[in-house]
Amino acid sequence: MKNKRYAIVLDTKKCLNCKACTVACKFENFVPVGDDTYRIWVTELPLQGKFPHLHQEYQTSQCQHCENAPCEKVCPTKATFTTPEGVVLVDYKKCILCKACMTACPYDARFVSEHHESVEKCTFCMHRVSEGREPACVETCPVRVREFGDLNDPNSKVSRLLSSRPYLQLKPEKNTRPRLFYVL
Amino acid sequence: MKKKLMSRRKFLGLSSSAIAGALFGPNLNMLTAAPTDPFDYSILPKGTREYIASNCAMCVNKCGIIGEVVNGKLHKINPNPRHVKSRGMLCAKGNAGVSLPYSPDRLKTPLLRTGKRGEGKWKEISWDEAFKYVAKNLADLKQKYENRSSVAFASTEGFQEEFYYYLVNSFGSLNTVRHTTLCLSTNIQGWSSVFGSFPDADLANAEYVLMLGSDRAQALITPDSVDFQRYKPKGQKLIVLDPRFTETGAKADRWYPIKPRTDQGFVLAMINVIISENLYDHKFVETYTHGFEELKELVAEYTPEWAEKKCEIAADEIRKTAREFADHAPRSVIYPGRRSSFYSHEVYVRQTFAILAAICGCWDTKGAVVPKSSIKLASHDVMFPFFNLTRDRVDREAVNLVKDVVPSAVQCPMIGTGLPDDSCAFLSEKDGSWITFREAVLQDDPYPVRGFFCFKQNPVQSVPNVKKTMKMLEKMEFICVIEQQMSDTAWYADIVLPHSTYLESWDPAHSIGGIWPIVEMRQPVIKPLFDTKTMFEISGGIIHEMLKIPSLWDDIDPVDLVDFKKNVVEDILDKPIQDYIKHQLVNHPGAYKQLLKEGFYTVDGGRPTYGKTLKPGFRFKSKTGKIELFNERYKEFGLFPLPKYCEPEILPDPGQYRFLVGRTAWNTHTSTQNNPYLWEIQKENAVWLNTGEAKKKGIVDGEYVRIKSKIGEQRIKAYVTEKIRPDCVFYVNGWGRKSPGMSRAYKSGASEAEIIDDVLDTISGGVCMHETFVTIKKA
């Protein structure tokens, strides 16, 4: 039995910019109210064109769960680690709040959490996944921008999406090899 | 060192006094000895997680939710993945519902005003005292004015509203006023004038979707907001017409920045093209419709070239859209949407939409506009007494109401030709018309209204022209507000009764019509935190006190009273609400269990049924029994039987902009801005101003401006953008609140109720929120 390789595939062209995912994440993961505390976010990409020929997209994002994770490398206490499934997690007890990982992360995906007294970020909702439930952001989305699943399973939605559609990844020049894929 | 010595002195001071002196009276303890045998741990969390199905109430959609309760506390609201209507989604508001029961700002106990109105002096009273007080005031008003309709009852939709009507009907007032005329009354009226009912759109199966003035990506409606991106068939085309480039426009294959108030012209020209190019559905028109020849004659002049001048959209584009629409028919949708409180001729706009659907046969078939189906629930055969001292509604009884009572509201020269001038032609019995109602109350015409009940509505913020609403409240001798939070309206009440949140209460079963009809119910996800009650309990409590006052029952047949006590009070209000629900579901075996488990119930697995209105012998709700392209009743009423184009008669002065209002996906009208999890998404609203216009005025993005209309002025941040036409400005509703206590929304941004003029649609009684012109200057 092969290991699972978890990933999220995003079809952000469908995104309504409704912010359901960001609020769901806050409650699910005890993320405090505040502009600087968030695990996931929705960005309005710049408006293109001139009136009346306009185009705009919205981009949801979060920790990229990089296979080559800069945050993990700089962590002096090994608080940040990667699970066998490829999920990058923080052991809150080991974190000494040095914030080196926050500086190292090219995606600005980490913040200091009062609740956990630690630097934290998206966990792919592993506590839900282990119970057979989907990550909160995946589940709550009206239009299903995100799909979560196992790249090692060729029949998973994520595998099928990636084999049928072109995709890109954020900041490829950083050579981080993210587990988030944006289909075009 | 010094500090410690201070402490010591204080501490010794403490022990020297206060020991013997303090012999407190008896019965002062809030805590009592816990029972030890057996030790009752029931109030302690079970240390487990429970998942409880119910339905959301953060807006009107009632999406399926599953409350995740950890150790007795609601940790998260998850969407119900199996829910037929919401399709397994839950929006930002629905997620933020978790904080509703836990908000320290919520009302916790009945409050009675002790100072002047609006001064903010209250005392706590018990529910018994509250019920007595309300009943006594009802009796006093009835005695004084000898007219039960002297007390008005405002409310908004929601599962508990039916119990509010138990109170209304037990008192016997006909003056009820609901949110409908602030929202979609023109839409219902316009579509019904053609098809006899207000339909839904089958976005999950349509090949071609034309949306005018609906921002489904932000003003979320389930299932439409889900279907229009997630379940749209491959190749579906979406055409959006809106003066703003909205999130919906961003998803469109084509976005047309239509000149505001000219949507009717665009659709009339489409009809012109479809008829003149012989693209309409001959068989459908012949079989089901009435008045095609008259329609053909009417639209002959409405060519795309004519429309181009009105709408500022190229004739060729209109022609192309018309051809595409007809080409994809019957899987073409002209989207009915929801809120339509836009313009004074809005009923005709919606009639025009419906006619386009009709001539292309886009009706009651897969991928078209489809009449709602619904699952029938058993109703309680409730007979309320017939009261002699009840007069007809104020907004109907007034003679020449429109001309005499609402002159300010009717600014449209069409009055007398296409719009009625004596009264609202098709006023809904139950909904009333907010603007006409308020005006009649202000002028005591035809009789005084001096009592006001308000259940979960906030007219101070939601009805345009707040100054008039305040004057109306001033006239009242008694105001009772039933609410969850101290709303702007509750603040001016004499008594405020705290309602439980939707997460703490049992709500009756409710049949929700649609292409995918369902029944919903609510059960408590958590125990109530405070001494709050539901409308079911509140109506029961007040009615019991009313029964103790003989003068409240002296204008009815005594036999009626006996029946009322037995059938309404004993058999319904005195029984547990679960009995009421079980009776509603008596014809659906297993439904109650299913509702407890899933929060919703469907028949036939919730599959849509198409074509029931197309069967031989079906009569549409119209005079001819057919789909009326020519409306015979409108003709009788002196209205336009055909959708004649209505020119925008109220024109802006130079330098003025038309004001538009709308919503975002993270707030519901005026009720959610103080929720911390939603506030952090948006902290104030901003007025959209076209880049070119801003440049002319030297206004830069993010700076504060003053926006001024005939009735008021507001200060607001400017959002300078290409996403709006140069001739209009826009902001979202619900901001710039009167309550300093809506700490997050207070004076943040601008309120629409402060600047929107009270213009009236005199067919359905709806308000027209886009008939206001404003100027903008640097603050």
Next chain:
Amino acid sequence: MEMSFESLKETIFAQSRTLRPGMQDKHETSAWDKNRLDVESALALKNIFFYLSLIFRYPTEQIYSEIAGHLEAFTDFFTDYGGAVPELPPIDDLQPEYISLFVNNQGFVPAAPYASCYQGDGLLMSDNFYRLRQIIMESGFMLDASVHELEDHLAVLLEFCSSLLNTLVEKNNSSDKNLMACIYALLEISYRYIEPLVDDFTDKINSYASYDFYKVTGKALKSLFHDADPIYVQLLGFRSNSTNELQG
């Protein structure tokens, strides 16, 4: 080796903020030395807590007359801790004042009297809430069925502290092993529920109050809890690393 006050406090803060299994089991080994309790001070503090509890309840006629009737007995306390003796407005003014500060104002509550509101996202029944409910139950108390309040309402917390002190005094001469649990409860309520509230709470009162009554009583509450260390050291007879001189 006897535990110092500081290490005792540390133990309390080190405990989880969520539920714990069986508090009694944990402390039953540490028996209580009856000679250590300063009974007079305990009684005084018990009464002060109870009087403050009355003050931060809605002033019904009964509560109001209790507040009015005993104000004189607490003159020294208020002078020392509140800087003045609070002037009690007529009940018809105090009731609306109470509501506008602590229950409902125009759309909000200025000084929510709930411990939860001063932690986390500011909402009711935060993480610590069920732990509190557990502490109260395990100490042998529960909210009276007629009381529609949450256990972390300031008035309930203060009454609970008062009751705990009462238990300490009453059972002082017995060898009840649970007395140590009682002390843990008292300190935990004081330091983890009341003390974190007092600063913000009194600031809010000062911004929104129309009368001085709650300003002065709020200040007394705040100063009392800022002074909690030396008070508890003396009262409970603990060895202290820093406040020993109080014993003298």
